[in-house]
Amino acid sequence: MLTVRKTHDPGSCSKSNHGELILVKDRENRDKVLVCTEDNEDYRWKTADNSKPPGEYFNPGYDCLDILNKNTKAKDGYYWINFNEGQPKKMGVGKYILIGHMNDTVIWDVPSSSETVEPFGYPQWSSELGDISVIDFRIQVASNDDFENPAVHWAYRFKNKRLLKNLMIVDQGGCPYNFPGVGGISYVKDLMTEEIVSRDFSCSIFGAYSHPIAKIGWVRYFNPVSANDDNAQSVLKLI
Numbered sequence: 266m267l268t269v270r271k272t273h274d275p276g277s278c279s280k281s282n283h284g285e286l287i288l289v290k291d292r293e294n295r296d297k298v299l300v301c302t303e304d305n306e307d308y309r310w311k312t313a314d315n316s317k318p319p320g321e322y323f324n325p326g327y328d329c330l331d332i333l334n335k336n337t338k339a340k341d342g343y344y345w346i347n348f349n350e351g352q353p354k355k356m357g358v359g360k361y362i363l364i365g366h367m368n369d370t371v372i373w374d375v376p377s378s379s380e381t382v383e384p385f386g387y388p389q390w391s392s393e394l395g396d397i398s399v400i401d402f403r404i405q406v407a408s409n410d411d412f413e414n415p416a417v418h419w420a421y422r423f424k425n426k427r428l429l430k431n432l433m434i435v436d437q438g439g440c441p442y443n444f445p446g447v448g449g450i451s452y453v454k455d456l457m458t459e460e461i462v463s464r465d466f467s468c469s470i471f472g473a474y475s476h477p478i479a480k481i482g483w484v485r486y487f488n489p490v491s492a493n494d495d496n497a498q499s500v501l502k503l504i
Contacts, residue, residue, distance in 0.1 A: 267298070273322035273345070273355075275299050278308045292321055292343055292355070299323060320344030325353035329362055343381065354393050355381045361403050364429070365390040368410065385410060395430035399423070402432065402447070403456070418456040421466075424449050439467030446470040 268287045270276075275287045278301040287310075291297040299310045310323040317324045319335040325345040326332035332339050332346070341359040357363035367375050367388040377392040406417040424438070427449070436442040438449030448468035455462045 275310050275323050278302075278310045280306075280308060283308060289322070291318075292345060297321075320346070320358070322353050326358075329358045329360060332358060333360075348397055356391075356393075357382060357384060361401070362394070363391075364394060384412070395428065397429050398426040399429050399432075400426045405456075415457065420454040420456050421447065422451045422454070424451045440470065441468075444468070444470045 266286070268285065270287060270289050273290050273292070275289050278285075280303070282301050283303050285301045287299050287301075289297055289299060298313045300313060300315075302309055302311045302315070309317070311317050319326045320332045320339070322345045325347040326335070327349055328346055329344075332344055342357075343355055344358040345353040345355055346358065346362070347353045363382050363384060365375075366382050366384055366386065367390075369375075369388070375388045375390060377390045379391070379393050380389065382389055382391050400423050402421045402423070404417065404419050404421075405412060405415050407413070407415040427434075432447060433445045434440050434448050435445040440446045440448035446468040450466045450468075451464070452461050453463045453466045454460065
């Protein structure tokens with residue numbers, strides 16, 4: 266008997282439902298038949314041909330690199346990842362994870378949400394990854410929505426890993442006490458030429474913020490908040 270589900274989640278695979286067949290949606294929203302299999306009392310969902318393609322809901326990747334290591338022919342697209350914790354998250358994956366998209370110079374009204382950020386979708390920032398450690402950060406700017414001819418395509422390598430919600434820093438990493446920005450940079454690389462253009466970059470300053478006592482302006486972005494707090498979502502807005 267084949268159980269049909271209209272979601273990506275097949276549910277649990279255990280001794281109680283060993284051998285169950287279930288129809289779910291794969292990462293490209295196509296029908297996929299899964300089988301609850303057992304190997305030395307390890308119960309896992311596999312496809313009908315006994316494979317476990319990385320980046321599916323039932324077999325999420327740790328991150329982009331993990332998916333590429335497991336499938337060297339993987340192409341840019343939407344994959345499920347979970348950083349080895351919690352529920353899988355559907356993300357736009359290439360060499361980097363897409364965390365934000367906007368089509369205007371005004372960032373204040375761009376919403377944050379748990380929805381998947383699409384490169385050609387409506388402007389938004391992901392609120393799902395604030396507690397994830399990052400070492401590289403990339404910015405791409407273009408005058409057209411298709412990004413065929415980007416004007417800027419920079420990659421920043423941090424000196425040390427940091428939580429994404431702490432992307433912007435103040436009074437450290439080359440950033441002054443009253444001007445928050447993206448600092449602590451090891452080097453900046455131009456991805457259009459693949460050349461390192463600076464090893465002396467100090468801080469990408471975003472403007473002055475108020476005195477901490479006032480609790481207004483940029484100061485609110487530097488509280489140690491969780492990824493689900495509004496402040497953490499605002500941090501992602503500044504990327």
